[in-house]
Amino acid sequence: MRKLVASMLMALDGVVENPQMWTVQFRSEESQHYKFDELFASDALLLGRRTYQDFAAGWPGVTGAYGERINRMPKYVPTTTLQEAEWNATLIKDHVGEGVTRLKQEPGQDIWFSFAAGDSNPNSTPIPANFSLWGTVLGAWTSIVPSEI
Numbered sequence: 641m642r643k644l645v646a647s648m649l650m651a652l653d654g655v656v657e658n659p660q661m662w663t664v665q666f667r668s669e670e671s672q673h674y675k676f677d678e679l680f681a682s683d684a685l686l687l688g689r690r691t692y693q694d695f696a697a698g699w700p701g702v703t704g705a706y707g708e709r710i711n712r713m714p715k716y717v718p719t720t721t722l723q724e725a726e727w728n729a730t731l732i733k734d735h736v737g738e739g740v741t742r743l744k745q746e747p748g749q750d751i752w753f754s755f756a757a758g759d760s761n762p763n764s765t766p767i768p769a770n771f772s773l774w775g776t777v778l779g780a781w782t783s784i785v786p787s788e789i
Contacts, residue, residue, distance in 0.1 A: 642744045644686060646753045647678055679709055682752035684743065687729075689719040691754050696727045716743060716751075 649659035687695060692715065699710050715729040718736040725731045732739040743751060 642746065642748055643750045644740070644744065644753045645678075645682065645750045647675075648754070676706060679706060679752060681750050683713060683749040684751045685710070685713050685715045686740065686743070686751050686753045687715055687717050688754070689717055689722055692717045692719075692722075692725075692729060695754075696729070700727055713752075716740075 648656050649663050650656050695710075695715075699707065702708075702711070711728070713728070715725075715727065716732055716739070717725060717729055718732045718739070720733065722731055
């Protein structure tokens with residue numbers, strides 16, 4: 641059975657929002673290799689609706705091995721609001737949990753799961769997560785870590 645593997649860039653205070661705005665200063669050859677290997681261990685993307693919309697707005701024009709891989713991969717989007725999908729995407733509109741279970745039962749590599757802080761877990765079960773933790777505290781954006789911690 642294929643695995644869902646969540647991939648997120650996260651600051652020390654749990655902020656995952658807008659990583660393109662704050663991770664650039666921390667990128668290294670090592671982190672690029674890690675993200676490259678992570679992506680190429682998967683052959684499909686499961687994207688939350690907001691993440692899908694953000695990715696679809698920017699990724700289609702990206703070139704190079706990483707961009708080409710993302711652009712070619714099938715994308716699955718659990719949604720109750722989107723009516724149409726582009727960019728090699730399929731909408732999962734009804735019985736999301738069953739749809740994700742079916743995807744996991746298909747042959748293939750892992751399914752790379754990426755989502756925004758406001759997207760929900762379409763499977764409602766624990767998902768193995770690859771968090772790339774960045775040594776900064778942002779404080780100004782949405783955190784996935786409760787403020788009481």
